[in-house]
Amino acid sequence: MLLRKRVHADLTQVTRLLASAGLPPDGLEHTEGWVLEADGALQGHVALELTPDAAVIRSLVVAEGQRGQGLGVRLVEAAEDGAGARLLVLRTESIGPWMERRGYRRATLQEAPASVLATTQFSGGLCSGTPVYLLGAGQAIKAAVRKRYAGFVERGGACCAPAKEPCGCSADPSLAVGYSREEIQAVPQGANLGLGCGNPLALASLKAGEVVLDLGSGAGFDAFLASPRVGELGRVIGVDMTPAMIARARDLARRHGYANVEFREGDIEALPVEDDSVDVVISNCVINLTTDKLQTFREARRVLKPGGRLMVSDLVLLSPLPAHLQGDRDAYAACVAGALLKEDYLAAIREAGFREVEVLGESPYELGAEAQVASLKIRALKPGGAASGGR
Ligand SMILES: C[S@@+](CC[C@H](N)C(=O)[O-])C[C@H]1O[C@@H](n2cnc3c(N)ncnc32)[C@H](O)[C@@H]1O
Known part of the structure; x- marks a missing residue:
């Protein structure tokens, strides 16, 4: 399975992947992405919205039938490598425990830097209980060690x-x-x-x-x-x-x-x-x-x-x-x-x-x-x- 940076020609397949997971395709234009590809078909995608002092995982999706094989881990690692020390994840209640096992800490919205709150992922109608998963400098080191x-x-x-x-x-x-x-x-x-x-x-x-x-x-x-x-x-x-x-x-x-x-x-x-x-x-x-x-x-x-x-x-x-x-x-x-x-x-x-x-x-x-x-x-x-x- 080939891991590579997303290019413009991938967007149709990425939109299909997102739809298969019930995720809207909006905001892709604000992100950088990595894809996993096999035989010309995309099997996974992670989108990252970068700010000057952090990076937000906008979405993470693995094709049905390919789940449970560690592809999500490979995509998160690609995002971590590409983004540097700090990553935040929003609206991921469903994979919160998974992120915690990878060393992310569940945090509050108030702890997120202002630049992060201004991203399209964070803008608009969020309540204070919105889960935020934060990878601090210490956890980023641990992620590098685990890898x-x-x-x-x-x-x-x-x-x-x-x-x-x-x-x-x-x-x-x-x-x-x-x-x-x-x-x-x-x-x-x-x-x-x-x-x-x-x-x-x-x-x-x-x-x-x-x-x-x-x-x-x-x-x-x-x-x-x-x-x-x-x-x-x-x-x-x-x-x-x-x-x-x-x-x-x-x-x-x-x-x-x-x-x-x-x-x-x-x-x-x-x-x-x-x-x-x-x-x-x-x-x-x-x-x-x-x-x-x-x-x-x-x-x-x-x-x-x-x-x-x-x-x-x-x-x-x-x-x-x-x-x-x-x-x-x-x-x-x-x-x-x-x-x-x-x-x-x-x-x-x-x-x-x-x-x-x-x-x-x-x-x-x-x-x-x-x-x-x-x-x-x-x-x-x-x-x-x-x-x-x-x-
Ligand atoms: C250099 S290897 C040594 C492994 C083993 N002691 C040996 O001699 O074969 C370091 C090991 O420490 C683990 N490790 C590093 N930091 C850790 C931490 N904070 N908590 C638990 N394990 C850790 C790594 O996952 C890795 O397996």
């Missing part, structure tokens, strides 16, 4: 996932960041996408019966490694916000009989996990991607039992980021622009209420010449519990 990591699931990994060699690098990248060949071979094929920057389990000393939570569990690599270590009486929970990652991890867990592992779709900045319920929080190359690191560490602390441990591998900056990379969504999704300076990262862990914050390992990490990056392995404890004597 990038869904792409790794489709392509089979960052570089040399076992099934894909040779593909430009000489060995599985997980070997280079601290996993052994035995560990790589121990997990189901398709779980190791080569996306880690360390091995947070290496020093976690997991014990039978413990509950482990993996923040940003991807396709389940670390969760599957943790599973036999905590055994039948233990449990492993993976949380990830990219639906394709969750689907892959759940599928592997089911097919390979990992009865003590579950994967939950969610944002690690608002964990879908109960207070004081986890013995060990692990995370591998994820927290740099969050938009609020302090909040992420606070959430990790909330769900840990008193005395529980945090074991994180992550990327940090060793010098400030060049100005042109700051705020760059693609650089953010590539683990560069969201990374904190090392001292700020450690300070955020302490500020979130962790004690005994220790850097157990630090190695340079190659992410291009423009940013000086290191991979850290960090351990910290939640105060309280028998192990820390109530500290």
Whole structure:
């Protein structure tokens, strides 16, 4: 299916598509559009009305018979890429929950910028309860992150996932960041996408019966490694916000009989996990991607039992980021622009209420010449519990 920008000759078919969904064709002249085409027939269309500081999705339509195949997602992504950071959607009560799952926030009309209220989509007779779906800068970053990591699931990994060699690098990248060949071979094929920057389990000393939570569990690599270590009486929970990652991890867990592992779709900045319920929080190359690191560490602390441990591998900056990379969504999704300076990262862990914050390992990490990056392995404890004597 070809995704391309709409041209004038498409308008007759676009009007037909809109009519098939019960939508009026008015306002098309004020919009830019993207279409999905197969064999010369349009299968989907999104129209965007641009203002100086935002963009409004005027309409989104997928041909009957083509629904349920992810075409709407492709069109919304085309709109997001074409429009930049902020998008608003109006009169979409019917797909509101869908937009919320994609990271849009339901807002009020009063929150929309004046330039948006002046668009044809917003003009005329709107009541204050009209739903508006807003993609703020933070959510736009998350959308870019989801898109990038869904792409790794489709392509089979960052570089040399076992099934894909040779593909430009000489060995599985997980070997280079601290996993052994035995560990790589121990997990189901398709779980190791080569996306880690360390091995947070290496020093976690997991014990039978413990509950482990993996923040940003991807396709389940670390969760599957943790599973036999905590055994039948233990449990492993993976949380990830990219639906394709969750689907892959759940599928592997089911097919390979990992009865003590579950994967939950969610944002690690608002964990879908109960207070004081986890013995060990692990995370591998994820927290740099969050938009609020302090909040992420606070959430990790909330769900840990008193005395529980945090074991994180992550990327940090060793010098400030060049100005042109700051705020760059693609650089953010590539683990560069969201990374904190090392001292700020450690300070955020302490500020979130962790004690005994220790850097157990630090190695340079190659992410291009423009940013000086290191991979850290960090351990910290939640105060309280028998192990820390109530500290
Ligand atoms: C670099 S990959 C690492 C995946 C996995 N830890 C591994 O080592 O294979 C980053 C993962 O974090 C997830 N992620 C990023 N930000 C997140 C957030 N705020 N909440 C939940 N998951 C997030 C992405 O969807 C992606 O699967």
